[in-house]
Amino acid sequence: MTEVLRAEDVHVVRDGRPILQEVSLTVRAGEHWALLGANGAGKSTLLSLCGALVHPTRGTVEVLGRRLGRVDLRELRAHVGHVDPRHPLTAPLRVRDIVLTGLTNSVAPLPRWRPTQGQRDRAARLIGTLGLADLGDARWPTLSQGQRGRTLIARALMPEPRLLLLDEPATGLDLPGRERLIEALGALRREHPALATVLVTHHLEELPAGTTHAMLLREGRVLAQGPASYVLTGDQVGKCFDLPLVLERHDGRWTVRIRRRGQDGA
Numbered sequence: 001m002t003e004v005l006r007a008e009d010v011h012v013v014r015d016g017r018p019i020l021q022e023v024s025l026t027v028r029a030g031e032h033w034a035l036l037g038a039n040g041a042g043k044s045t046l047l048s049l050c051g052a053l054v055h056p057t058r059g060t061v062e063v064l065g066r067r068l069g070r071v072d073l074r075e076l077r078a079h080v081g082h083v084d085p086r087h088p089l090t091a092p093l094r095v096r097d098i099v100l101t102g103l104t105n106s107v108a109p110l111p112r113w114r115p116t117q118g119q120r121d122r123a124a125r126l127i128g129t130l131g132l133a134d135l136g137d138a139r140w141p142t143l144s145q146g147q148r149g150r151t152l153i154a155r156a157l158m159p160e161p162r163l164l165l166l167d168e169p170a171t172g173l174d175l176p177g178r179e180r181l182i183e184a185l186g187a188l189r190r191e192h193p194a195l196a197t198v199l200v201t202h203h204l205e206e207l208p209a210g211t212t213h214a215m216l217l218r219e220g221r222v223l224a225q226g227p228a229s230y231v232l233t234g235d236q237v238g239k240c241f242d243l244p245l246v247l248e249r250h251d252g253r254w255t256v257r258i259r260r261r262g263q264d265g266a
């Protein structure tokens with residue numbers, strides 16, 4: 001399968017402090033990675049490297065076959081969908097216009113830029129896939145947090161990226177909002193089988209059933225990585241969060257709870 005991302009022996013140092021150490025990761029087309037770890041473990045820093053937002057201090061990162069440090073990061077970023085929960089939009093734009101700004105990589109529509117009919121059709125299809133078909137004309141300030149998140153995912157997909165990065169996309173969503181997001185990610189994966197995704201979260205309940213791989217980060221180092229069913233066990237996730245945990249998987253989704261003394265064989 002085609003590699004979309006390869007990080008080798010990456011170190012990131014900030015203010016003289018190691019943030020990531022000896023991190024290697026390869027993501028291939030069609031793979032859906034979960035990046036898990038406690039607060040401060042280095043997840044967002046690793047996602048920034050994947051999105052060509054920062055350079056490693058040491059080691060190599062290749063995004064879509066191009067080595068960071070040898071190519072124009074801005075040009076490379078245009079080919080990676082990065083869903084930023086802090087999207088700086090305040091204007092009351094309509095959902096369909098926000099989604100189209102994914103093509104110009106701008107917060108607001110560019111003054112003289114006009115989308116083609118084909119681009120409009122693609123925006124409408126993505127809006128449908130993300131479960132927003134009835135909201136194409138709705139304006140940003142009237143959207144719920146979950147609807148905003150799904151709008152931004154549709155926006156990130158407009159330029160047909162091969163890699164989609166999601167930083168805690170379910171944060172702040174209520175239960176229906178979270179489930180709609182997970183459903184939309186499932187639909188996306190079915191409709192775009194070659195798309196690769198990397199999703200950062202603290203919560204295993206937020207992982208879609210289609211998650212294929214996982215990486216556990218602890219204090220800037222990789223604790224475990226590989227196929228999700230191998231990595232996401234009570235023992236390994238427990239080490240990651242420093243808690244005795246019991247993990248269960250039903251219909252592809254995960255639940256987790258603390259293992260009580262005297263229960264579950266402890």
Ligand SMILES: Nc1ncnc2c1ncn2[C@@H]1O[C@H](COP(=O)(O)OP(=O)(O)OP(=O)(O)O)[C@@H](O)[C@H]1O
Pocket residue numbers: 014015019037038039040041042043044045046
């Ligand atoms: N530019 C920076 N300068 C100094 N320290 C930084 C910088 N960026 C991140 N850090 C530190 O690096 C560590 C890892 O940060 P990062 O945001 O990658 O962690 P995270 O796993 O995403 O955490 P969270 O779950 O809290 O979002 C933290 O201790 C953070 O304070």
